[in-house]
Amino acid sequence: MAKHPMGSPTFHSQKKKRWLLLLLAMLSISTAVAFIITAAYDSSCYPAVGGPLLLMELAFLLRGVGAEVCWITVQKPLGKDEVIYSLENKMLDRGVQVLSAKGKDSMDTAIKADLIVLNTAVSGKWLDAVLNKDVPRVLPKVLWWIHEMRGHYFRLDYVKHLPMVAGSMIDSFVTAEYWKNRTQERLKIRMPKTHIVHLGNSKELMDVAENSVAKRVLREHVRESLGVRNEDILFAAINSVSRGKGQDLFLRSFYESLQLVQEKKLKVPSIHAVIIGSDMSVQTKFETELRDFVAQKKIQHRIHFVNKTLTVAPYLAAIDVLVQNSQGRGECFGRITIKAMAFQLPVLGTSAGGTAEIVVNGSTGFLHPAGKQGVSPLARNMVKLATHVERRLTMGKRGYERVKQMFMEHHMADRIVNVLKEVLHKSTLR
Ligand SMILES: *[C@@H]1O[C@H](CO)[C@@H](O)[C@H](O)[C@H]1NC(C)=O
Ligand SMILES: *[C@@H]1O[C@H](CO)[C@@H](O)[C@H](O)[C@H]1NC(C)=O
Ligand SMILES: *[C@@H]1O[C@H](CO)[C@@H](O)[C@H](O)[C@H]1NC(C)=O
Numbered sequence: 001m002a003k004h005p006m007g008s009p010t011f012h013s014q015k016k017k018r019w020l021l022l023l024l025a026m027l028s029i030s031t032a033v034a035f036i037i038t039a040a041y042d043s044s045c046y047p048a049v050g051g052p053l054l055l056m057e058l059a060f061l062l063r064g065v066g067a068e069v070c071w072i073t074v075q076k077p078l079g080k081d082e083v084i085y086s087l088e089n090k091m092l093d094r095g096v097q098v099l100s101a102k103g104k105d106s107m108d109t110a111i112k113a114d115l116i117v118l119n120t121a122v123s124g125k126w127l128d129a130v131l132n133k134d135v136p137r138v139l140p141k142v143l144w145w146i147h148e149m150r151g152h153y154f155r156l157d158y159v160k161h162l163p164m165v166a167g168s169m170i171d172s173f174v175t176a177e178y179w180k181n182r183t184q185e186r187l188k189i190r191m192p193k194t195h196i197v198h199l200g201n202s203k204e205l206m207d208v209a210e211n212s213v214a215k216r217v218l219r220e221h222v223r224e225s226l227g228v229r230n231e232d233i234l235f236a237a238i239n240s241v242s243r244g245k246g247q248d249l250f251l252r253s254f255y256e257s258l259q260l261v262q263e264k265k266l267k268v269p270s271i272h273a274v275i276i277g278s279d280m281s282v283q284t285k286f287e288t289e290l291r292d293f294v295a296q297k298k299i300q301h302r303i304h305f306v307n308k309t310l311t312v313a314p315y316l317a318a319i320d321v322l323v324q325n326s327q328g329r330g331e332c333f334g335r336i337t338i339k340a341m342a343f344q345l346p347v348l349g350t351s352a353g354g355t356a357e358i359v360v361n362g363s364t365g366f367l368h369p370a371g372k373q374g375v376s377p378l379a380r381n382m383v384k385l386a387t388h389v390e391r392r393l394t395m396g397k398r399g400y401e402r403v404k405q406m407f408m409e410h411h412m413a414d415r416i417v418n419v420l421k422e423v424l425h426k427s428t429l430r
Helices: 009-013 029-038 050-064 082-093 104-112 121-141 173-187 203-209 212-226 247-263 284-296 313-318 335-342 372-387 389-406 409-429
Strands: 020-025 068-073 097-100 115-119 142-146 167-170 194-196 233-238 271-278 303-307 321-324 347-350 365-368
Touching (some): 050 068, 050 082, 068 104, 082 097, 097 104, 104 121, 115 121, 115 409, 121 142, 167 173, 167 409, 173 194, 194 409, 203 212, 203 313, 203 335, 212 313, 233 247, 233 313, 247 271, 247 284, 247 372, 284 303, 313 335, 321 372, 335 347, 335 389, 347 372, 365 372, 372 389
Parallel strands (some): 020 068, 020 115, 068 097, 115 142, 233 271, 233 321, 271 303, 347 365
């Protein structure tokens, strides 16, 4: 992470006293589990782990410019969830205080803070539960960071305070538009001033993506572990496995692309697909369906399943094309897309949600419709990229250039600085 990514002098001098920032990481174990259970029925763009990771990155950016930062979680389930546990330890290492939302400390901190970043729509429930009568005092300094786009969250008990907060940050234009519509039409409430903040790639990720030696080593290692040769073409879907993320339709497209190659007698290298994000312990039915399809079509030697992981860089180094097949309204943003582009990979994505704001159709990849009508277009796009090596590589390079132009951490930091300036200015004028 860059040392002073937000160190603009105006940002510093605007507030004389050191300002205390309170971050609420509401994504506790219970909400993560609730998400996984419901994800099977509903298209989802809730980042089960992405949420707290992103918040952590923001916390570190703010620490980097001398802010006091405090991280409040709904529960402190230390030791229960390894991911959350290791995040909390990272916070403590970097001087971020970690508090449980239940204690009196968190209430006092909220009242003293200059700014509160409320992370995810679900965390709205916390406000009343913890702050009770103090809610109105706190609302004018709340910046609400929303990463969700599912009907499930359009409930008054989550978001009734939205109109009174200082502002909201949303990951893509299409998601912001959706929230505006839904809050007005369903709940009859108005969104506060909304800022679109497209996300960016961390320096750590870029370091690997730009290191050709590391990439080659990782590529060889991962391909060997999967049983995929260097000259084979490897497509990947990297998303938690669920119907909303469209791995079932991706497999159908994959099968159709094999048929196309055969029918047209095309000369292409052997094609493979890897599905990264399996979790047999929770998604048994859907996971089983995917494996049944693979067995029935006899493509076991070409389809590889990999468990959920936070370490995606080795896979990005190993694959040739990312498939972002999120269904319904698509991803709110879909950070994996910009990560893949950093690795100079073309992206074949559904023309939905944030994906359509990241991928330039025909230039950095191809877009196909969500739903069953997207199966054949995706299959044709896969064949296109498998047969035209030059085109594939050029699209990857253009994707990389696009990332360097607009989806780097410093771009995101600049966007957030502007939002914070405005919100802090507003809240000190009160
Ligand atoms: C929002 O509503 C307008 C008008 O009702 C509609 O045209 C637009 O497509 C809607 N946008 C979304 C994202 O639902
Ligand atoms: C993947 O996860 C399943 C259970 O969810 C586990 O049984 C299996 O050993 C894991 N595989 C690897 C390679 O870690
Ligand atoms: C993407 O571009 C191709 C042509 O390159 C076009 O056929 C297709 O309709 C476009 N898709 C979308 C979603 O714009």
